[in-house]
Amino acid sequence: MSAASRMRLRGLVRKEFCQILRDPSSIAIAFLLPVILLLIFGYGISLDTEHVPVAIVVDQPDGDTAGLTARFLGSSYFSPVFVRDIGQAEESLMGRRVNAIIHLQPDFSRRLQRPDGAPIQVIVNGTDANTARLVMGYVQGVWQNWLSRRAAESGGVLAAPLQLDQRVWFNSELRSRNFLVPGLIAIIMTLIGGLLTALVMAREWERGTMEALLVTPVTMGEVLVGKILPYFLLGLGGMALSVAMGLWLFGVPLLGSAWLLFAVSSLFLLAALGMGLLISIATKNQFVAGTVAIVTTFLPAFLLSGFIFDIGSMPVVVQAITRVLPARYFVAALQTIFLAGNVWSVVLPNAAALAAFAVIFLGASRQKLRKRLD
Amino acid sequence: MSPDPAAEVVLELRGVSKRFPSGPRVAEALRGVTLEVQRGRVTGLIGPDGAGKTTLMRLAVGLLAPDEGRVMVLGHDATRESQTVQSSVGYMPQRFGLYEDLTVQENLDLYSDLQGVPGADRKARYAELMRMTGLARFTARLAGRLSGGMKQKLGLACTLVRPPRLLLLDEPTVGVDPVSRRELWQIVYRLVREEKMTVLLSTAYLDEAERCDEIALLHGGEILGRGRPADFRDPLRGRSFAVSAPGVGKRALQKALSALPGVLDAVIQADSVRVVTREGAGPEGLAAGWPGAVIEPVPPRLEDAFVTLLSSRERHRAPARAQGQGSHPARGPARTGPVIEVRDVNRRFGDFYAVRHASFEVASGEVFGLLGPNGAGKSTTFRMLCGLLPASEGTLRVAGLDLRHAASAARARIGYMSQKFSLYGNLSVSDNLRFFSSAYDLAGARQRERIGWALEQFELSEFAEAAAHDLSLGHKQRLAMACSLMHEPEILFLDEPTSGVDPLARREFWSRINALAETGVTILVTTHFMEEAEYCDRLAIMADGEVLALGEPSDIKRAQGAPGHPAPTMEEAFISLIEGRAKGGQSS
Amino acid sequence: MLRRIYALAIKEFLALLKDKRSRFVIIVPPLIQLLVFGYAATFDLNRIPFAVYNEDTGPAGRELVERFTAAPNFQQVAVLSSDAEVAPVVDSRTALMVLHVGPQFSRELAAGRPGPVQVIVDGRNSNTAAILLGYVSTMTADFSSEWLQRSGGSPGPARLEIRAWFNPNLESRWFLVPGIVGLLTLLVTTLVTALSVAREREQGTFDQLLVTPFRPGEILIGKALPGFILGFAEMTAIVLIATLWFRVPLRGEIATLYVGLFFFLASSIGVGLMISSLAVTQQQGLLGAFLFLVPSVMLSGFATPIANMPPWMQELTLVNPLRYFLVIVRGIFLQGTPFHLLVGQLWPMALIGAVNMAAASFLFRRRLY
Known part of the structure; x- marks a missing residue:
């Protein structure tokens, strides 16, 4: 690199930093937004259902029913309320005050002694299917627990012939935060790399400063590097902030190595920057660039990256679409690095995909960015 | 060449x-x-x-x-x-x-x-x-x-x-x-x-x-x-004259002169009317009808050449065709007293005075110009008069109404045309006219009549269904003016209406303004073109929020005359006023 | 005055529909969301990749494995033969789950003792893992009771009879698609109103509007009206698509839905107008709308239940109008909830709507100059 080229590049980078420092919206997107998003997601988005409100209707209370309801009262998964009659319970269910009804009919104790057993009627509000399914699982757990306890007390045979031993690897307590925080980092970096870069580049066209830049001896490569370098650093700053919050505020474990995290994030950031630059070069207008960036980078990173919704369960067509989203590869790599460690068989292919995206998007930006206005 | x-x-x-x-x-x-x-x-x-x-x-x-x-x-x-x-x-x-x-x-x-x-x-x-x-x-x-x-x-x-x-x-x-x-x-x-x-x-x-x-x-x-x-310029030598006639208003003179067949261009310059005659037509016919008219040959300007060159190309845009206001009814007896009254008005933004102790009055039917360098407080004054900005202190009266108390009623009697094109670009010409006429409470037959008038008077009929932003600059300007006139306002506010417009369009524009002034409409205009300042009956020159000079153009120029240079142009007078103030400001 | 407002509303509509960017905002996000939430976003798991490690040679082990391989939700991707093979298939995400049947399984069962079965689940996505564990426990419970019945044993003194009301097959789509009604009307009306004044400021037409005899209140109504009409139109369209295309049942009173929508729109349009009064450029309007929309969607119970949030955050959601509207929409779609049970959702929305509109009007008047 010649001395003149170095001087030009230094000037461009310094200019960009001055602009970042003086523009409150850059600071907001790079540092304030990650904090807000992390707080909202870290606390607000939780799929860990506990203390489910259930209505318990016991038509004829006695020792047997008390034994069963005590299991519900003792479980941290439920916060039961006793309701006098089934009609009232059904109205609570309809009004969403409870998620499920446990109904023990008048002849419960008597039928317990009969060979075909006594029915425990459970009605779950299925509106929120996901929660409903979890609630059903919890009810089953309490029921089996109660059965084995009864069997042990009466010295009889265990009713359940199958002894299920469930093991969850990597996130044994199944804490949502542990997988949401790595996914969030991907979203935040998409915002900085894609949205912010698209906006600032489009701003240069809109304000006529690009025209003034183009007539100086600066080369287009220098213009691109002059944009990429500052926002790359800014993106890493945003990521460091998010990782720190994840580790120390939300207690997410980092089993993999920090340098691998840094390397993979850098690759993704380059791909996101490339996308942002490409959008702004193609649109040359802040408003359009902003809208396109949200629709093509933020929303997919949010909905189709496997961050919340499982990719494997999506229709084949949608799965094919997710293959062209850098965020998908980044989320997979991040969740592994955080929760499983340096698993090369996962990290390497995803890193390779990210590198390919970076090359394609940056190359296309370089191609499309001409020293011409037409 | x-x-x-x-x-x-x-x-x-x-x-x-x-x-x-x-x-x-x-x-x-x-x-x-x-x-x-x-x-x-x-x-x-x-x-x-x-x-x-x-x-x-x-x-x-x-x-x-x-x-x-x-x-x-x-x-x-x-x-x-x-x-x-x-x-x-x-x-x-x-x-x-x-x-x-x-x-x-x-x-x-x-x-x-x-x-x-x-x-x-x-x-x-x-x-x-x-x-x-x-x-x-x-x-x-x-x-x-x-x-x-x-x-x-x-x-x-x-x-x-x-x-x-x-x-x-x-x-x-x-x-x-x-x-x-x-x-x-x-x-x-x-x-x-x-x-x-x-x-x-x-x-x-x-x-x-x-x-x-x-x-x-x-x-x-x-x-x-x-x-x-x-x-x-040289080819036009012998075809440029300054015509003045004692006792005849310069606008009336300009209008009459531009109607003569031998006249290619007639504009007001200083206290006379500058005329460019057609090739072969001498100055003889110019004095007809005005006893005591003085016709002086003047050296041609570049603008004369420009207008001559362009008008021969664009015959349909005959310059300076004075148009009557059509249905714009002549006002009854002119309102006695001032139509616009600005008395000791201040406008502060924080502790910065954008306008300081401004006072002036505009009489009915007057064309009043507001001049000043960038940041002088013209736009602030202008916005206060249109009711877009309240004054910090002082009184502003427009059409006899205090803007503090009756802004909406006052707004119904003014028309406003802003500096940059400010109509709905993706709406068609007729949609724009319809919207603005409704905004001024026109409806039914009256509304249809006014829209028809606007399309015809401003020669926009063929573009009625075109989107406003597809029009040429000159047509956009016509549409903007038409929209501001739908409700036949008593007062018209024009904020730098002619910036970026070619001399022919400017002439056409001013001929419309003059025709309006003749029907008794009061006009307040800001401009950067010094020769346009001469078209005004009276002027106020502002700098740093204060009114530096107020009066007829000739008075303002005379006041800035120096012993060695008794008759400065408007631009020279303007610069000397502003620089005089800057020096005064530095020494104090 | 009414005629003036009418003219302004007509103009707003024309300007909105003739502007390429506004058309984009009205059409593209709704389409994307409908597609994504209708098809892609689901909490139901399909084709779960799992590996089988069966050390049992007896018939019971085979039967258990067959249950899984035959289930439509599961897809067998590997057969393992040693402990050492388990870690690699899970680490590399080849399989989400490993089903490990112990060597003595058939013998223990035959002897009337519990047979050991182990499932190992990848917990990197804890939600998927939790749902998967639910599937597994249901399937093993079914296996147990069938085995008991066939072997003539007692099924136990009590049995569960679980029914899911309103959504018997527990389809996520039934939950998410009605939610889009709220999400989308919020998105579109906020964006459209947030950008409307900023657009006029940018194009310089706002001053032109202000010098006409329009009073600030009239301008505000003229700007809000298209938002209401658009909101009603969008909701009607989505309700039709949800019922006719996605076959989500609509069981309640449609009129109640529109009453709820009215209050909901009042609050979202109020926020849009507030952003509008503050934003000088469309860009700022867009950023403001984005900053408002993301938290209000996240904290509304749209995808994850509000009940799972920490208590202080649950209280925060009380000011979020979408929270109430989602309860109404889902209640009417799936539960057929009658009007009187929804009053508790309606009055907070009406209150928020009134406050927002008043605040918008206040800000609007102050920012006129």
């Missing part, structure tokens, strides 16, 4: 054409343009908005590639060797190309880095540029906080950090007041004289173009003429 063949050609265009796709059609920005710019000269590129000036500039620095023809700069092809060309030319785009969120110093540093100015040379170069532009005191200020004139000078300084061999300035004086414009010209002349620079600049101001060594007149993408300013 041919350039000196011995001189060295720095920029050469040969048969250059450039087309842009514009929606479904293709717009031809330049058509077979051939032009040479010679070393060490100031060449002016003149023409109305949309003539192709910017396209030509961009072609010259290699930002656009021509569809046909070739562009050579300093012996290099601007398209194929753009890198070489760009390292030896300086180009200031229309909006100066400044980073508004960087300081003056940071802007200079950036462009020095980009232009490869060695660190050792910078100190001396900066000092020189700062002295030249007078920005030395402001190096730590953000560029966005500079006034328009200062931005323009900083933009120029940034293109000059490494002295270029060819300097291209694209409309450097648009929206800049006369004082700043004069300073820019002083800098340009010094560059040419001391640094042997070649300058090509584009402008819509014809009085500025008179200062160039060479000019090229561009219109509709074609070069209509090239040469020294004198080459344009």
Whole structure:
């Protein structure tokens, strides 16, 4: 690199930093937004259902029913309320005050002694299917627990012939935060790399400063590097902030190595920057660039990256679409690095995909960015 | 009219054409343009908005590639060797190309880095540029906080950090007041004289173009003429006259004169009417009807040549066709007393006074002009009068209504036309007319009648269903004026209505204004064109929020006359007022 | 005055529909969301990749494995033969789950003792893992009771009879698609109103509007009206698509839905107008709308239940109108909830709507100059 080229590049980078420092919206997107998003997601988005409100209707209370309801009262998964009659319970269910009804009919104790057993009627509000399914699982757990306890007390045979031993690897307590925080980092970096870069580049066209830049001896490569370098650093700053919050505020474990995290994030950031630059070069207008960036980078990173919704369960067509989203590869790599460690068989292919995206998007930006206005 | 063949050609265009796709059609920005710019000269590129000036500039620095023809700069092809060309030319785009969120110093540093100015040379170069532009005191200020004139000078300084061999300035004086414009010209002349620079600049101001060594007149993408300013003026020698008639109002005189068959152009200038006669028609017919009329031959101006050249091309746009207001009814007996009353008005923003103790009155049927450099408080005053901004102190009365208490009722009696085109661009012409007439409570047959009137009077019928932003600038301006007149207002506010419009459209516009004034409509107008100030009955000149001078144009000029220079032009009077104040301000 | 407001509303509509960017905002996000939430976003798991590690040679082990391989939700991707092979298939995400049947499984069962079965689940996505564990426990419970019945044993003294009301097959789509009604009307009306004044400011037409005899209140109504009409139109369209295309049942009173929509729109349009009064450029309007929309969607119970949030955050959601509207929409779609049970959702929305509109009007008047 010649001395003149170095001087030009230094000037461009310094200019960009001055602009970042003086523009409150850059600071907001790079540092304030990650904090807000992390707080909202870290606390607000939780799929860990506990203390489910259930209505318990016991038509004829006695020792047997008390034994069963005590299991519900003792479980941290439920916060039961006793309701006098089934009609009232059904109205609570309809009004969403409870998620499920446990109904023990008048002849419960008597039928317990009969060979075909006594029915425990459970009605779950299925509106929120996901929660409903979890609630059903919890009810089953309490029921089996109660059965084995009864069997042990009466010295009889265990009713359940199958002894299920469930093991969850990597996130044994199944804490949502542990997988949401790595996914969030991907979203935040998409915002900085894609949205912010698209906006600032489009701003240069809109304000006529690009025209003034183009007539100086600066080369287009220098213009691109002059944009990429500052926002790359800014993106890493945003990521460091998010990782720190994840580790120390939300207690997410980092089993993999920090340098691998840094390397993979850098690759993704380059791909996101490339996308942002490409959008702004193609649109040359802040408003359009902003809208396109949200629709093509933020929303997919949010909905189709496997961050919340499982990719494997999506229709084949949608799965094919997710293959062209850098965020998908980044989320997979991040969740592994955080929760499983340096698993090369996962990290390497995803890193390779990210590198390919970076090359394609940056190359296309370089191609499309001409020293011409037409 | 041919350039000196011995001189060295720095920029050469040969048969250059450039087309842009514009929606479904293709717009031809330049058509077979051939032009040479010679070393060490100031060449002016003149023409109305949309003539192709910017396209030509961009072609010259290699930002656009021509569809046909070739562009050579300093012996290099601007398209194929753009890198070489760009390292030896300086180009200031229309909006100066400044980073508004960087300081003056940071802007200079950036462009020095980009232009490869060695660190050792910078100190001396900066000092020189700062002295030249007078920005030395402001190096730590953000560029966005500079006034328009200062931005323009900083933009120029940034293109000059490494002295270029060819300097291209694209409309450097648009929206800049006369004082700043004069300073820019002083800098340009010094560059040419001391640094042997070649300058090509584009402008819509014809009085500025008179200062160039060479000019090229561009219109509709074609070069209509090239040469020294004198080459344009000389053919008109003997056809320009100043006519004055005692006891006849200058507007009435202008209207009558422009209706004469032998008259090509008639405009108000100072206290008389300046007339350009048709070829072969002498001054004889001019005095008819006015006993005691004085006809003096005057030297022709560039604008005379421009109007002559253009009106022969565009016959349908006969200039200065005075139009009656049609259904605009003549007002009854003029309202006694002032129609606009501004008394001791202050407007503060924080502790900054945008307007300070302003007082003036405008009588019914008067054309009143508000002049001043950028940041003088004209726009603030204007916005207060339209009810867009409340006054901090003082009274504002419009049409006898206090704006503080009856803003909505007052607004129903005024019309407003703003500086930039401000109608709904994606609505059609008739949609715009319909909306604004409804906004003023017109409905039913009356509304239909007014829309019909507007389409006919402003010759917009053929564009009724076209989207407003597809109209040409001149038609947009007509539509804007039509919209502001739908409800037959008593008072019309015009904020820099003619900036960027060619002289023909300006003449047409003023003839409409005059016709309106005749029916008793009061008109308040702001402008940067000093000759337009002469069209007004009375003027107020503002600076730093205060009214510096108030009165008829001739009185204001007379007051600024110096012993050796008793009859200054309006521009000279303006500059002397502003500079006198600046000096007074510094000494106190 | 009414005629003036009418003219302004007509103009707003024309300007909105003739502007390419506004058309984009009205059409593209709704389409994307409908597609994504209708098809892509689901909490139901399909084709779960799992590996089988069966050390048992007896018939019971085979039967258990067959149950999984035959289930439509599961897809066998590997058969393992040693402990050492388990870690690699899970680490590399080849399989989400490993089903490990112990060597003594058939013998223990035959002897009337519990047979050991182990499932190992990848917990990197804890939600998927939790749902998967639910599937597994249901399937093993089914296996147990069938085995008991066949072997003539007692099924136990009590049995569960679980029914899911309103959504018997527990389809996520039934939950998410009605939610889009709220999400989309919020998105479109906020964006459209947030950008409307900024657009006029940018194009310089706002001053032109202000010098006409329009009073600030009239301008505000003229700007809000298209938002209401558009909101009603969008909701009607989505309700039709949800019922006719996605076959989500609509069981309640449609009129109640529109009453709820009215209050909901009042609050979202109020926020849009507030952003509008503050934003000078469309860009700022867009950023403001974005900053408002993301938290209000996240904290509305749209995808994850509000009940799972920490208590202080649950209280924060009380000011979020979308929270109430989602309860109404889902209640009417799936539960057929009668009007009187929804009053508790309606009055907070009406209150928020009134406050927002008043605040918008206040800000609008202050920012006129």
